[in-house]
Amino acid sequence: MAKLVECIPNFSEGRRTTVIEAIAGAIKEVPGVILLDYSADASHNRSVFTLVGTPEQVKKAVLQAAQQAVNLIDMTQHRGEHPRMGAVDVIPFVPIQNVTMDECVILSREAGAAIARELGMPVFLYEESATAASRKNLAEVRRGEFEGMAEKMQKTEWRPDFGDKLHPTAGAVAVGARMPLIAYNINLNTSDLNIAKAIAKIIRESSGGLKFVKALGVMLEDRNLAQVSINMTNYEQTPLYRVLELVKAEAKRYGVGVVGTEIIGLTPAKALVDSAKYYLQLEGFDGDKQVLENHLLRSNNG
Amino acid sequence: MAKLVECIPNFSEGRRTTVIEAIAGAIKEVPGVILLDYSADASHNRSVFTLVGTPEQVKKAVLQAAQQAVNLIDMTQHRGEHPRMGAVDVIPFVPIQNVTMDECVILSREAGAAIARELGMPVFLYEESATAASRKNLAEVRRGEFEGMAEKMQKTEWRPDFGDKLHPTAGAVAVGARMPLIAYNINLNTSDLNIAKAIAKIIRESSGGLKFVKALGVMLEDRNLAQVSINMTNYEQTPLYRVLELVKAEAKRYGVGVVGTEIIGLTPAKALVDSAKYYLQLEGFDGDKQVLENHLLRSNNG
Incomplete structure (x- = not known):
């Protein structure tokens, strides 16, 4: 390989x-x-x-x-x-x-x-x-x-x-x-920018939240939605699902939910597979062996 | 390619x-x-x-x-x-x-x-x-x-x-x-085989459930758990998350939950990415373009 x-x-x-x-x-x-x-x-x-x-x-x-x-x-x-x-x-x-x-x-x-x-x-x-x-x-x-x-x-x-x-x-x-960086944005069903800012502050490492998470509250003017805009600097240590679930939990305090999220640019498949494993409650799943494409990548690279 | x-x-x-x-x-x-x-x-x-x-x-x-x-x-x-x-x-x-x-x-x-x-x-x-x-x-x-x-x-x-x-x-x-087949088993926190059988009957196509789903209730003797054992014959038409969520919804009727699931053997990455997209609420995500490995597979295959 x-x-x-x-x-x-x-x-x-x-x-x-x-x-x-x-x-x-x-x-x-x-x-x-x-x-x-x-x-x-x-x-x-x-x-x-x-x-x-x-x-x-x-x-x-x-x-x-x-x-x-x-x-x-x-x-x-x-x-x-x-x-x-x-x-x-x-x-x-x-x-x-x-x-x-x-x-x-x-x-x-x-x-x-x-x-x-x-x-x-x-x-x-x-x-x-x-x-x-x-x-x-x-x-x-x-x-x-x-x-x-x-x-x-x-x-x-x-x-x-x-x-x-x-x-x-x-x-x-x-x-x-550095590790691959994933740009992950979470849109809230509120137009109150302060809520996105408050949640960003809670989840980001610099103010005592999750390690490997940088976050800002920003306004999506065209959709009139507040967004928690996130950079994840180590998706293996702090996976996508954990960030999303923490944002959801904190948003509840304001009676606010998540209307959608987006990944900007590229992501390694593993970042998504790790989240699928969590939500699908997969036991003993070995992506290296069980994901078909991983075999193809290994074979193609000799 | x-x-x-x-x-x-x-x-x-x-x-x-x-x-x-x-x-x-x-x-x-x-x-x-x-x-x-x-x-x-x-x-x-x-x-x-x-x-x-x-x-x-x-x-x-x-x-x-x-x-x-x-x-x-x-x-x-x-x-x-x-x-x-x-x-x-x-x-x-x-x-x-x-x-x-x-x-x-x-x-x-x-x-x-x-x-x-x-x-x-x-x-x-x-x-x-x-x-x-x-x-x-x-x-x-x-x-x-x-x-x-x-x-x-x-x-x-x-x-x-x-x-x-x-x-x-x-x-x-x-x-x-045929389409890729995914063997997906869902373990319930009950030792009552009849519950797994009842859920299997509800979700499988042959008795009026989800298309592209075959399911049986079986007993995992070593763990004393009942399992809904599933073959998914078209994961694009009927994705993994939909099957899991339906099983969870039906299990609630018995006060039963899901303790874990397993995929037996190989799966295309897309089956997991599709479920990650659902649970992560990803908007506008294009796996062909945004999953890094897909670019590598295309390049390697010339």
């Missing part, structure tokens, strides 16, 4: 199609790499690419893509709503199949070292790859953004892990390993 | 390892075919093989396996608890990926014609491939078993679809196309 890693690099370009296509082209050029998806957001002026392959294939593809970004994106001219510090802004490596988190951490270090050496961008290792607790969180690493990064890097505690000075036009990049 | 078909041939040998291994060997010999699983039951004196491949690969493998069965199994000497009529007893073809049910019906006809022509066994087409409503149900086709089949085949309505007289030692075989 082949080792498979997913990589979801974010680039600070969401408007110029030629740049976005040049980045996509650099990824597609590497044999064996699958570019699952890419999308650009003009108001964020940012694009997100999702690729899968063996560790070596993915490393090569992301380095080539970063090279394009360094050549084509000038951060001194970049404006957009999303916080950012580099032309290639963040590069997470995610274990998918037959790969441990430790292997992804090593891969992120190799990729980070190569980016600093070959492209001249300083690299901060973040999430599972972080070399200090204060560097785990991407928002902390990126605070100050491109414009404040040269000064921030002067401080001993924010010296980059690789490289030493800010790239004048491409800035700096965060590289790391 | 390659066309993929599953085939689950049953053979009337569950005791002699050499025969079972000869059948397995004939399947494994065909390049590209994946033998997912095989198991033998001594008291049934029967073995079940599960293979996957392209339609042509699977047809070739099952013909070679049937040849071994004709050579090595003598039905005049066969004793076992399970009803049977042939050395290779039943051959279902199941659409898995990029294949329609109609294509599987055609495949079953081609395989059936080849078995009659090359191996001299008469063939009854059953399930989706049946040429008469009375032949859809395997139990009806097999009634009379090996010992009664020569006489049964004299009747106009039981003339075989291919071949004309019973093979003296190998008997007859049923060949057809």
Whole structure:
């Protein structure tokens, strides 16, 4: 069974199609790499690419893509709503199949070292790859953004892990390993945003709720519904069903129910199978052996 | 994306390892075919093989396996608890990926014609491939078993679809196309078998319940629990969650609950994903696009 890693690099370009296509082209050029998806957001002026392959294939593809970004994106001219510090802004490596988190951490270090050496961008290792607790969180690493990064890097505690000075036009990049992230939104049958905010506060880790859960209350203006918008950073430790059931329980306090939910973008099948196992009350179910597709994936990958 | 078909041939040998291994060997010999699983039951004196491949690969493998069965199994000497009529007893073809049910019906006809022509066994087409409503149900086709089949085949309505007289030692075989079958058992927190029987009667199609559901009440002696034992013949039309929820609703009448459930053997991931979608209340979820593994399967199969 082949080792498979997913990589979801974010680039600070969401408007110029030629740049976005040049980045996509650099990824597609590497044999064996699958570019699952890419999308650009003009108001964020940012694009997100999702690729899968063996560790070596993915490393090569992301380095080539970063090279394009360094050549084509000038951060001194970049404006957009999303916080950012580099032309290639963040590069997470995610274990998918037959790969441990430790292997992804090593891969992120190799990729980070190569980016600093070959492209001249300083690299901060973040999430599972972080070399200090204060560097785990991407928002902390990126605070100050491109414009404040040269000064921030002067401080001993924010010296980059690789490289030493800010790239004048491409800035700096965060590289790391993490679990697959699932974006899961829960819509409430209320237009009271405060209820969604109160529930978000109860369920998220940062205010004492469930580990591996980030949550915000937001308003879906077009449907006049309040939504608990959730990022799940480890669906194996904190599964989807547990988050949904906790939201339902807390919503009851307000006489509010759940009208529907949505998963944004990709999810590993296992995240859904785990929830099916819970609700179907399955005993002794072994997905590796009993889910037909898992046999096909193993056979196809040799 | 390659066309993929599953085939689950049953053979009337569950005791002699050499025969079972000869059948397995004939399947494994065909390049590209994946033998997912095989198991033998001594008291049934029967073995079940599960293979996957392209339609042509699977047809070739099952013909070679049937040849071994004709050579090595003598039905005049066969004793076992399970009803049977042939050395290779039943051959279902199941659409898995990029294949329609109609294509599987055609495949079953081609395989059936080849078995009659090359191996001299008469063939009854059953399930989706049946040429008469009375032949859809395997139990009806097999009634009379090996010992009664020569006489049964004299009747106009039981003339075989291919071949004309019973093979003296190998008997007859049923060949057809069907949806994946899921064996789903629901354990009740009662030792009263009558409750499981009453619920089984309510949910099964044959007594007016849910379409595509077969169900029996049985006793799990070792756990002292009554079980509703279910075969689901079309999980897309009648999904797992609907069966479970109906069983729960009917069990309430007796103050009985569900302690757990089990899936026996293989299931397509979609059967579980469909139930996850229901319970997680997912809106607008597209498994083809949003389940990561589906992209990998498509890419791997070229």
